[in-house]
Amino acid sequence: MADSNQRSIKNILINRPLQREFTFVLLAVMAVTGLLVAAMIHTTLFDAVQSAPKVMTRQTFEQTLSGIRYTLLWEAVIIISAAVIVTGFLGILLLHRVAGPIYRFGRMLQRICDGEIPNEMTLRSRDFFKETAVDMNGLIRYLKQRDAALEEIEAMLVDTGSGLSGEAAEKVQHVRGAIRGLRKGNQN
Structure with a gap:
């Protein structure tokens, strides 16, 4: 049983540095997003409680609650949208370090197929593969x-x-x- 688990983990972790960095970036963006949403909720509720009158009527309570819902919704949408944009940007940067070498491997193999012997390949310092x-x-x-x-x-x-x-x-x-x-x- 342990042997088959080892094999399945080896099959999943094919390129450890790439997969580790990609996972770390996603987890970091999600963690920061979660912390920002939590801070926003805390701040919004704290401000609402501080500014609320000591005695509230049902109508005042519903108006306050409506304002809080509206504020929470829009601030959460802004934070999550920013997180999606940051994730996309970081994904592009990470995939550039993957796609660049793959493109160069393809060109090199094409030159070899054409009968040419190309010069040796050098990758950028932060490239994968x-x-x-x-x-x-x-x-x-x-x-x-x-x-x-x-x-x-x-x-x-x-x-x-x-x-x-x-x-x-x-x-x-x-x-x-x-x-x-x-x-x-x-x-x-």
Whole structure:
């Protein structure tokens, strides 16, 4: 039972820093909003009690209560609207740190699909997915090493093929063509 709980927690917490920060931001905004609403309710009720006459008629009480309801409603709407705007703004800032790297990964993969070997990727200091960028940079280093090895093999074939004739020369040319196909986009 404990083992399956561990697995389910691991499945939920995929990117801990991102999920931790997002959760913290939401909880902080909600906590501040709750405190502001509580302070507003307290202040409104305190002011109403302080300004109320010692003896109230039912009509005076209903008028006071109506004023309190109106004040509480509009102040709560203002505070909650401000919280929604702040949450949206913070969400945009947080998602920028997520979407930026994802966009760059996509562009880098597209360049690789087009046969180009791009330069290594560097992310901004506060961006997420740094581990993925390290993995992508490892892939780029591997592709550059493979390309250098293919270039060396092709150069050896040029040297070898210059002294051959007939069918052997054709086979060397065929292999060179295959190597050029593997290196497409990386040739000068």
